[in-house]
Amino acid sequence: MQAARPTSPAPIPPPAGWRQVLDAVLYSSVWLSVAALGLMWATFLFWGVHISGRLGGLIFAATLFLYNLDSVLPYKHGQLPGTTRRKQWIRAHRPQLLALAVAAGSAAGWLYLTDNQLRPLTLFGGHLALISVLYSMPLWRRRGRWWALRDLPLLKVFLIAYVWAAVTVWIPALYLGRAWAEPVVLVLFARRFLLILALALVFDIRDYSKDLLTGTRTFPGLLGIRATKWLGLAALLGAALLVPPGLSGGHAVALVAPLGLAAAVIWYAEEARPDYYFALLTDGVMVVQFVAVWLAVG
Numbered sequence: 001m002q003a004a005r006p007t008s009p010a011p012i013p014p015p016a017g018w019r020q021v022l023d024a025v026l027y028s029s030v031w032l033s034v035a036a037l038g039l040m041w042a043t044f045l046f047w048g049v050h051i052s053g054r055l056g057g058l059i060f061a062a063t064l065f066l067y068n069l070d071s072v073l074p075y076k077h078g079q080l081p082g083t084t085r086r087k088q089w090i091r092a093h094r095p096q097l098l099a100l101a102v103a104a105g106s107a108a109g110w111l112y113l114t115d116n117q118l119r120p121l122t123l124f125g126g127h128l129a130l131i132s133v134l135y136s137m138p139l140w141r142r143r144g145r146w147w148a149l150r151d152l153p154l155l156k157v158f159l160i161a162y163v164w165a166a167v168t169v170w171i172p173a174l175y176l177g178r179a180w181a182e183p184v185v186l187v188l189f190a191r192r193f194l195l196i197l198a199l200a201l202v203f204d205i206r207d208y209s210k211d212l213l214t215g216t217r218t219f220p221g222l223l224g225i226r227a228t229k230w231l232g233l234a235a236l237l238g239a240a241l242l243v244p245p246g247l248s249g250g251h252a253v254a255l256v257a258p259l260g261l262a263a264a265v266i267w268y269a270e271e272a273r274p275d276y277y278f279a280l281l282t283d284g285v286m287v288v289q290f291v292a293v294w295l296a297v298g
Contacts, residue, residue, distance in 0.1 A: 026279040027089045028100060029067035035283050036063040038290030039168040043188065045297050046244070046251070047176060054115045055175060059167065061108035062129075068101035070136045086275040121174055128163050128171075135159055153217035157204060161197035165189050187244045191255070194239040195289070198232040198262060202269045202282050205229075209271060225271075232266040254296035258289045 025031050037060045044051040071090050090097065112118050118125075135156070136148050150156040169189040170180045178185055204211070204218040205225055211218050219228045236259045243252050262285045269277070 022276075022280075023085070023089050026276070027086050028093075028097060029064055029071070031279065031287075032067055032283050033060045033063040035286035035290075036060065036164070036168065038287050039164070039192070040172055042290045042293040043169050043172040043192075044176075045293050046188065047172075048297070049176060051172075052115075052117070052175065054111050055118070055171075058108055058111040058115075058118070059171075061104045061111065064104035065101050065108055066132045068097045068104065069133075072098045072101065073136060084275050086279060117175065121171060124166075124174060124180075125171065128166055131159060131163055135163075151214075151216050154219060154222070156216075157197055157200040157219065160200045161193045164196040165193040168192060184244050187242050191239040191242040191244075194235040194242070195259070195262065195285075198235040198239070198266060199282055199285060201228050201232040201235075202266055203278060205269045206271060206273070206278050229266050229269065233263055236263050236266070248296075250296040251293065254292040255289075258285060258292050261285055261288055 037056055040059050041051045041056065072094050131149070134149050136150055140147050149159060166189070169185065169192050173180060173182070173185045173188075180186075180189075201219060204220050205228060207216075207218070208220045208225060210216075212221055219231060223231065240256050240259050243255065247255070265277075265282050265285060269282075
């Protein structure tokens with residue numbers, strides 16, 4: 001008797017109307033790039049300075065480039081198959097995502113080369129770019145699969161938090177001529193690091209089963225999902241306690257209030273949540289942070 005051949009999961013029917021647009025915005029990392037721009041803008045607003053259009057455009061384009069480059073890496077499509085709408089959408093649009101990555105990378109390069117004020121940041125920005133590229137890039141082969149920096153035990157959430165905090169706090173500070181070790185800058189960096197760390201744990205919860213199957217050690221796999229949620233809430237508490245000195249009452253509230261939304265997102269995170277919970281709501285916490293600061297100081 002011939003064994004039945006495994007069948008591929010039936011493709012999810014394409015959504016109609018607004019869902020097509022929403023899927024494109026979320027899964028092409030446009031929404032995430034808006035979040036990166038928003039967090040950097042919030043840092044400029046802290047010092048009462050308008051964000052540089054070129055620097056803002058550079059961060060948006062660079063984020064779009066790096067995350068779409070990650071989506072189209074050939075080795076990732078040989079890993080365990082996924083049936084989520086996000087994964088199927090990415091597989092179906094790999095040529096478009098590659099073109100978007102090339103366009104975004106070209107735009108980021110042009111913005112950098114045409115802004116002389118960015119030249120002093122080359123060394124600092126270069127190490128962040130290197131970490132970002134190597135984060136998902138296959139570096140060595142072990143046990144029949146390719147491994148990247150993100151696959152090292154428990155490391156990926158700290159890499160994400162460090163790069164995002166450095167890009168959205170230290171780069172604006174250096175751009176404005178402030179020292180990265182200035183006390184107020186360090187406080188801003190630390191609270192941004194803790195916020196991103198907490199949100200990154202939500203994505204570890206999303207990837208719980210996949211990481212177990214691929215042998216990637218993460219906090220949910222080590223501590224369990226419930227303990228990971230408490231760890232995320234502890235990180236948010238630390239961020240709430242790190243209020244930079246000299247803030248107005250409204251600005252202080254704007255920095256702390258979105259942490260309540262982040263806490264709810266962490267507490268109700270489950271692996272089985274729909275893709276929109278992670279791509280729209282969890283990443284949306286960062287956009288809410290910007291909007292709250294903009295309203296407070298505007």
